Amino acid sequence: MVTGKGGVGKSTVSAALAVLAARAGKRVLVCEVNARERIAPLLGAPPAGAQIREARPGLFTLNVTPPDAMREYGIMVLKFRTIYDAVFENRLVRHFLRVIPSLAELVMLGKILFEAKSEERGRPRWDVVIVDAPATGHAVQLLRVPSALLDTVPAGPLRGDAEWMQALLLDPARTALAIVTLPEEMPVNEAIDLDAQVRSELGVPRAALFVNAMPEARFTHEEEARLESLAGEPPPLGPAAAAARLQALRAEQAQRYLARARAALDLPTTVLPLLPVAEWGAAAVERIADAIAAAPPEPAP
Amino acid sequence: MTPVRDTTAGRRIVVCVGSGGVGKTTVAAAIALDRALAGGRVLVCTIDPARRLANALGLTSLGNVESRVPDHKFAEAGLRAKGELHAMMLDVKRTWDDLVARHAPDPARRERILKNRLYQQMSSALAGSQEYMAMEKLYELATDRDYDLIVLDTPPTAHALDFLDAPDRILDFLGNDAARVLLAPAIGAGKLGLRLAQLGGGYVAKTLARFTGQAALSDLGDFLQGFQGMYEGFKDRAGAVRALLSRPEVGFVLVTSPSPISIDEAMAFHERLHAESMPVAGLVANRVTPDLWPGAAPLPSPEDLASPLGERGGNDRGFARRLAETLAEHQMLAAAERRALERLFEAVSAPYAVVPRLESDVHDLRGLARLAERL
Incomplete structure (x- = not known):
């Protein structure tokens, strides 16, 4: 499960983790949750939509949406397609289902976790399922569904499903939650709040922190001290020094927020470089995958 | 040139919208501060400000409390306000509770709703709830208070359009006729499970109960019954909010x-506002990489930098090379951003301001005032 504040690079990290797994010869499924689909396009493949589709050898993508998940899940629960069609394709019922809180989350999570435990010829269908989960608040809503159901729903098929889903979500041998953040104030604050919620409410095994888009410390302190006055020089030196000064300031701020995230979160951490690329695509994802492979999440020294 | 400042100058309500993480709150606070400095009595209503920005505005708690930014905060920033700046953090739950209290016909009904498990979930968890309450609060403030300007910062939605869709979605929930019809035999009995079992023709409801569980259906039935008769009031109110947002x-x-991604959101939002005849005052492109090498001249090589660097306190080749690289990366990013933004400025016919990425996060009144000058 990969989550974090909106705009921090969850999809990029999810895609890079998938690329790494596929490189290792694993069969991977990446699920997006009712999103404007990004993973397949990031990998240079056409969007998958609601059908699982191979983006590159061994790497499959899927965009899980409520209507499709509802249909699959409904047919599974009711066993008979005819009953599902008679009841659920009823216009009134469809309207009604839209307003049951958490039902959309339930069926989407159900679809994903069903894939995660499904088997083919006695073997797991997927070696790894990576979920590019929604942004913080919505991810918590999604992951909270099974436990909320266990609190409120009496025995029945729904409760049975909630039970196996919750068991799978809480099993550290099978599930891991990764938080993605940027070395900036709001994303780091949100990562800290999210982590606290995961620990106190969700109980999903916390596994890693990815600090994305970290500018490198490119200049020494002595050089930095010179940049301020050099920035006032005429071109070409002045503009080059001005750019360098902005870079140095950003790198310094980023270091502070990285330190704050590390101190507050106590999670195995990988720091990903800020890539100087104008367009995000397969090449950039490969580079992020390389960076993760070179320094996989490690506990703080 | 301060295009956005000029077009917002005569307005009484400014709503800042955009996707998450673009600096909406900061822009909202800057617009509010600017008018307060010029003599207006201003309120900025924020949703989830960064801690340091909240401190700068003197915001310490939620709870819908309007508090005036004290004079010493201005003095510390070297500013003097001719008017007043007030700030408030939206409390979604309390706004819901107030709304229920206003529309409930009697205290018993109010209590019944406030205690319903589903209501408690909904006021915090139902998608669109925050957005709906932000609008609701805005309407209340705009009608009950006498601020010269109210600036509303909107919730950090994944999709900016959620803000405009939220009231319809919630009203759809509250006034769901389908749910009423399906649950009608059960509503009133209280014992939904029993009633469902008794329904000879309740095939649909029974199948649904198998699917969602009966507890969930009971809660929903109870909740919708509680809201019966209040829906019209909610609907009228939402209509009034929408009408307010269309005023010049x-x-x-x-x-x-x-x-x-955020540019696409802005374009979609603009299209929507345009379609609904809601007034767009301006466009702020925030955190833009400044163009440090304007014109068509080729970027300097490390050698070009080596000699002036030598004259200014010494050159080492590594330093010159890194300077040249940094400028080249910087300019590549600036050019890519400019191309993306040009697409936006062509599509959106509104005054726009380009605010460069500032050297540090804006987190005090002085920083906000400087930002306002660029709007």
Whole structure:
């Protein structure tokens, strides 16, 4: 499960983790949750939509949406397609289902976790399922569904499903939650709040922190001290020094927020470089995958 | 040139919209501060400000409390306000509770709703709840208070359009006729499970209960019954909010970062506002990489930098090379952002301001005042 504040690079990290797994010869499924689909396009493949589709050898993508998940899940629960069609394709019922809180989350999570435990010829269908989960608040809503159901729903098929889903979500041998953040104030604050919620409410095994888009410390302190006055020089030196000064300031701020995230979160951490690329695509994802492979999440020294 | 400042100058309500993480709150606070400095009595209503910005505005708690930013905060920033700046953090739960209290016909009904498990979930968890309450609060403030300007910062939605869709979605929930019809035999009995079992023709309801569980259906039935009769009041109110947002004294300010995703959101939002005849006051492209090498001249090589560097306190080749690289990367990013933004400025016919990425996060009144000058 990969989550974090909106705009921090969850999809990029999810895609890079998938690329790494596929490189290792694993069969991977990446699920997006009712999103404007990004993973397949990031990998240079056409969007998958609601059908699982191979983006590159061994790497499959899927965009899980409520209507499709509802249909699959409904047919599974009711066993008979005819009953599902008679009841659920009823216009009134469809309207009604839209307003049951958490039902959309339930069926989407159900679809994903069903894939995660499904088997083919006695073997797991997927070696790894990576979920590019929604942004913080919505991810918590999604992951909270099974436990909320266990609190409120009496025995029945729904409760049975909630039970196996919750068991799978809480099993550290099978599930891991990764938080993605940027070395900036709001994303780091949100990562800290999210982590606290995961620990106190969700109980999903916390596994890693990815600090994305970290500018490198490119200049020494002595050089930095010179940049301020050099920035006032005429071109070409002045503009080059001005750019360098902005870079140095950003790198310094980023270091502070990285330190704050590390101190507050106590999670195995990988720091990903800020890539100087104008367009995000397969090449950039490969580079992020390389960076993760070179320094996989490690506990703080 | 301060295009957005000029077009927001005459308005009584400014709503800042855009996707998450683009600096909406900061822009909202800057617009509010600017008018307060010029003599207006201003309120900025924020949703989830960064801690240091909240401190700068003297915001310490939620709870819908309007508090005036004290004079010493201005003095510390070297500013003097001719008017007043008030700030408030939206409390979604309390706004819901107030709304229920206003529309409930009697205290018993109010209590019944406030205690319903589903209501408690909904007021915090139902998608669109925050957005709906932000609008509701805005309407209340705009009608009950006498501020010269109210600036509303909107919730950090994944999709900016959620803000405009939220009231319809919630009203759809509250006034769901389908749910009423399906649950009608059960509503009133209280014992939904029993009633469902008794329904000879309740095949649909029974199948649904198998699917969702009966507890969930009971809660929903109870909840909808509680709201019966109140729906019209809610609907009228939402209509009034929508009408308010179409008045010329309102101005939407679209805030975007130069990232393609946030630009797409801004374009979609603009299209929507246009279609609904809601007034767009301006566009703010925030955190834009400044162009440090304007013109068509080729970028300097490390050698070009080596000799002036030698004259200014010494050159080492590594330093010159890194300077040249940094400028080249910087300019590549600036050019990519400019291309992306040009697409936006062509599509959106509204005054726009380009705010460069500042050297540090804006987190005090002085920083806000400087930002306002660039709007």
